[in-house]
Amino acid sequence: MYHIDIMTLFPDSVEAVLGDSIIGRARERGIINFRAWQPRDYTTNKQKQTDDYPYGGGRGCVMYAQPLADCRRAICEAAGRELHTIYLSPAGRTFTQQDAKRLAREHDRIILVCGHYEGVDERFIEAYVDEEISIGDFVLTGGELPALAVADAVFRLVPGVLPDEECVTDESHWDGALEYPQYTRPEIWEGRAVPEILLSGHHANIKKWRRKMSLLRTRDRRPDMFEKLTLDGEDIKLLEK
Ligand SMILES: C[S@@+](CC[C@H](N)C(=O)[O-])C[C@H]1O[C@@H](n2cnc3c(N)ncnc32)[C@H](O)[C@@H]1O
Structure with missing residues (x-):
């Protein structure tokens, strides 16, 4: 069973997205599981505040290290071991299908940390984060959409989640190329x-x-992907036709 723990100030978003469709059904069948954890439950201040102004000035707020660290500790205690921890960040390395494959192959349980506001205190990252992942060169308001994208990409590679292996290997990015166009009924649509x-x-x-x-x-x-493809004689003939 592959398990993903998501640390988020908005836990409902996790169930709303992953609880349905293919991933939701795979959870019902016991092939994968996921759980949202609320860092606010681990605050030590009366107001349950999770963030504060940035040292050095500037706009916005930065998430405290302490609730994040204690929330992560609770997850590791529940798992009975230290877990590979990923912080979703626009300053991370860009996520690819190769990363999804690696995470599915090398782990059976991971933690995804969602930031908000201006991000999280760097000392939490230094102390507990194994890798920082970005889902692209743009900035979102929170780490929930990136975490859900990573969770979905990893879960669908877990054997048994999709009906057969071809569903995984026939897709864009699996072998470095984009998929061919697909069609379904009717044979003629709008001419x-x-x-x-x-x-x-x-x-x-x-x-x-x-x-x-x-x-x-x-x-x-x-063209960046095409350059990296290894074409065989048959491929070259196809392209020349
Ligand atoms: C507004 S962003 C913070 C941006 C940060 N101050 C910076 O400039 O790098 C708030 C949170 O959204 C998430 N986030 C935003 N864009 C992202 C992206 N492209 N990939 C992954 N996470 C992202 C991160 O968790 C981040 O902590």
Whole structure:
């Protein structure tokens, strides 16, 4: 069972997003689990305040280290061991499918820490955070959406969460390329027809067409990814056609 603990000032957001659909059903089947933890429950001040003004001046507030550290300690105690801890931060390394694979492979339980306001006291990060992850070069108001994105990307790689292995390996980013275009019924919609090859029933040709579309898309949309692909003779022929 893969377990993710999410430390957040907004615990309802976790259940609302992960509690439904594929991930929610995988939890019901006992393949994965997740739990939201409220750092406010670990404050030591009367007002249950979780943040304060930044030393050195400037706008906004910074989350205290102490409630975060005590909340994390409670999670590790519940787990009976130290857990790999990730702080979601726009200043972190950008998350990729390779990170999702690594987290799914190397751990069976992780903690995701959501910041808010101006972020969290750096001393908490220095003391307890193993890695800082960003979900892209933009800034959100809180770490909840990034944490849910990371949790979803990791959970769907856990064996048994998706119906079969191809659901995972056939997707964009798995092998460094983007996925081919997909179609469903009807065959003609608003005057647009499904590519004929997909209706042919010729599996080998469909496979070639999909590979070609995947390579062309990657070349056009993500030249940075295309450059890193290792193309074989068959791929080069497909691209030349
Ligand atoms: C407004 S942001 C803080 C930004 C921080 N002062 C900075 O400039 O790097 C508040 C919180 O949202 C989360 N966050 C915002 N953008 C993010 C991103 N791109 N990736 C991961 N987390 C993000 C982090 O948890 C962060 O502590």
